[in-house]
Amino acid sequence: MPMARLFEHTVWALVALAAASAALAVGVSTRGDRGALAAVSTEQLAVRAGAGRDAQALQQLRYRAEGGAAQAQQALGSVLAATADAADRAEALRWLQAAQQQGDAQASYQLGKLHLQSGPQHDEAQAARDFERAAVAGHAGAALQRGLLARRARDPAAAARWLAQAAQAHDPQALFLLANAAREGDGVPRDEARALVLYREAAALEYPPAHQALAMAYERGELGLARDSEQAREALAEVAHSLKHPPVER
Incomplete structure (x- = not known):
C-alpha cells in the first residue's frame, strides 16, 4: 500500500477511535446521571x-x-x-x-x-x-376550594359544610370565612361567640383579614366585645406583620 494511502487510513482509524471513546464517555456519563437520579x-x-x-x-x-x-x-x-x-x-x-x-x-x-x-x-x-x-x-385545601365554589354557586349550607372541614385542619382562610358565616347566620346558625373564636384562631395563624375583623369589632364594640381603641390599634398593627408572613397554600 502506498505511503499516502497508509497515512490516510491511519488518520481515519484514529478519528474513529476518538469518536468511539467520546461516545462511550457520554454514555457512561448519561448512565451515571440516570443512576444518580434513580436515587x-x-x-x-x-x-x-x-x-x-x-x-x-x-x-x-x-x-x-x-x-x-x-x-x-x-x-x-x-x-x-x-x-x-x-x-x-x-x-x-x-x-x-x-x-x-x-x-x-x-x-x-x-x-x-x-x-x-x-x-x-x-x-x-x-x-x-x-x-x-x-x-x-381528607385534603384540607380541596375542602376549602369546594367551599369557595359552593359560595360562588350561592349554596351557603354546602359552603359552610366544606369550610368547616377545612377549618378543622386549621386553614386560616376557611376559619375566617366560617367566622363570617357564623356572624351573619349564612348557611349556619347565627352565633357571634363562635364567630369571635374563629376570627381569633385565624388571627393566630397570621391571617390579615381576621386581624382587621377583630380591630373593627373592638372599635365598634361588636361580637360581644367592649369598645377598646387600644385593642383595635393593636389588631390593626398585626395586619402589617401578617402581610409579611402569608399563609402557605395547602
Whole structure:
C-alpha cells in the first residue's frame, strides 16, 4: 500500500477511535446521571423539574410515571400544569387523571385547580367534583376550594359544610370565612361567640383579614366585645406583620 494511502487510513482509524471513546464517555456519563437520579425522591425530582426545568429530572419523572407510580404521575402532572404551554397542560391532565384513578387525593386537588384555569380544560363543574373527591379523602385545601365554589354557586349550607372541614385542619382562610358565616347566620346558625373564636384562631395563624375583623369589632364594640381603641390599634398593627408572613397554600 502506498505511503499516502497508509497515512490516510491511519488518520481515519484514529478519528474513529476518538469518536468511539467520546461516545462511550457520554454514555457512561448519561448512565451515571440516570443512576444518580434513580436515587432521588419523587418530591425532589418535581422541584428540580419545575423550578429549573431540569430535563433529566423531568425525564426521570416521566419514566416513573410511565411505570405506573401514582406519586410520580401526580408530580409530573403538577409540574406540567404549572406551565403556560397548552400541550403541557393537555399532558398534565392525562397524568393527573391516571393518578386520580389510583386514589391520589393530591392529583384530584391539582385536577380541580387545572379545571379552574382558563383554556380548553376549563370546567367548573368538573373542578367541583375533583375538589370534592379530594376533600372526602381528607385534603384540607380541596375542602376549602369546594367551599369557595359552593359560595360562588350561592349554596351557603354546602359552603359552610366544606369550610368547616377545612377549618378543622386549621386553614386560616376557611376559619375566617366560617367566622363570617357564623356572624351573619349564612348557611349556619347565627352565633357571634363562635364567630369571635374563629376570627381569633385565624388571627393566630397570621391571617390579615381576621386581624382587621377583630380591630373593627373592638372599635365598634361588636361580637360581644367592649369598645377598646387600644385593642383595635393593636389588631390593626398585626395586619402589617401578617402581610409579611402569608399563609402557605395547602
